[in-house]
Amino acid sequence: MNIQDSVALITGGGKGIGEAVAKLFARQGAKVAVVDLMQADIDRVVADIKEMGGQAIGIQANVTSEAETARFVQGTVEAFGKLNIAVSCAGIIRDGTMLSLDKETGKVSKKMGLDKWQPVIDIDLTGSFLTLRDAAEAMVNGGWDGLLVPISSVNKVGQVGQLNYASAKAAVAMMPKIIVGEFLLRGIRHIRCVGIAPGYTATPMLTGMNQAALHTILEDVHIDRLIEPQEIADLIAHCVSNEALNATTIEITGGLCYPRGIAK
Numbered sequence: 078m079n080i081q082d083s084v085a086l087i088t089g090g091g092k093g094i095g096e097a098v099a100k101l102f103a104r105q106g107a108k109v110a111v112v113d114l115m116q117a118d119i120d121r122v123v124a125d126i127k128e129m130g131g132q133a134i135g136i137q138a139n140v141t142s143e144a145e146t147a148r149f150v151q152g153t154v155e156a157f158g159k160l161n162i163a164v165s166c167a168g169i170i171r172d173g174t175m176l177s178l179d180k181e182t183g184k185v186s187k188k189m190g191l192d193k194w195q196p197v198i199d200i201d202l203t204g205s206f207l208t209l210r211d212a213a214e215a216m217v218n219g220g221w222d223g224l225l226v227p228i229s230s231v232n233k234v235g236q237v238g239q240l241n242y243a244s245a246k247a248a249v250a251m252m253p254k255i256i257v258g259e260f261l262l263r264g265i266r267h268i269r270c271v272g273i274a275p276g277y278t279a280t281p282m283l284t285g286m287n288q289a290a291l292h293t294i295l296e297d298v299h300i301d302r303l304i305e306p307q308e309i310a311d312l313i314a315h316c317v318s319n320e321a322l323n324a325t326t327i328e329i330t331g332g333l334c335y336p337r338g339i340a341k
């Protein structure tokens with residue numbers, strides 16, 4: 078596969094990693110559908126792509142809805158005639174420990190509620206499932222070569238304070254192996270699936286993170302800085318052309334090694 082002749086849809090394409098992927102693909106000649114929640118984010122990215130001479134459409138949608146994932150896949154195919162690449166970047170964090178204790182009594186003063194648990198599972202896990210499922214359906218029925226890219230996280234190994242997020246991302250990291258195995262079982266040879274597990278990346282998502290915790294975590298990153306979204310996008314672009322990458326989730330972390338142990 079090459080990006081130049083491809084049609085790509087990117088959820089979460091209005092910000093951060095998704096925005097970098099959408100712009101890189103468009104610069105390399107792909108036709109791009111930018112899917113996100115906020116119309117203003119979508120419009121800005123689509124306008125930037127058009128200004129650089131690329132081709133893009135924007136589709137406002139929520140990845141947690143089956144009706145909406147079907148709609149944005151269909152919308153992409155209607156606009157550009159096919160679909161080859163689906164990158165599932167839409168994601169959120171809602172950090173907190175499962176239990177909080179009262180300092181004086183030592184008793185539980187607060188529990189992680191479903192208000193923090195469920196949206197992360199719905200968007201990061203179910204949203205990825207629905208996006209990849211519906212994109213794969215279109216690729217199979219259209220007979221188009223395809224690449225599915227779920228975005229996991231290095232925190233899939235179990236980051237303290239992220240029971241919700243790490244659980245979702247661990248599940249997402251498993252998807253390529255199972256999806257490709259099922260493709261093999263069904264004789265589907267023209268679609269690959271490669272997951273990407275980024276480390277700490279300089280995007281708006283990190284502004285939602287505990288900044289003291291982030292500072293401490295960066296002490297464990299060998300390159301001593303956040304990863305740039307462009308560096309993640311470059312890896313995803315490489316996955317498009319390198320057919321040997323398949324059924325796996327690749328870490329890109331800047332050398333996150335937890336030399337002092339994972340529990341912070």
Ligand code: NAP
Binds near residue numbers: 112114166275283
């Ligand atoms: P970001 O800058 O926050 O961008 C994520 C985008 O997804 C936002 O535009 C967000 O919209 C959108 N989104 C959220 N919920 C959605 C929904 N239900 N339907 C459609 N779009 C939705 O995040 P990012 O850092 O680029 O992260 C991209 C992916 O990489 C995520 O899956 C994240 O978990 C993963 N990741 C990030 C890092 C990191 O350090 N940044 C590390 C590892 C993995 P709103 O902003 O309007 O909610």
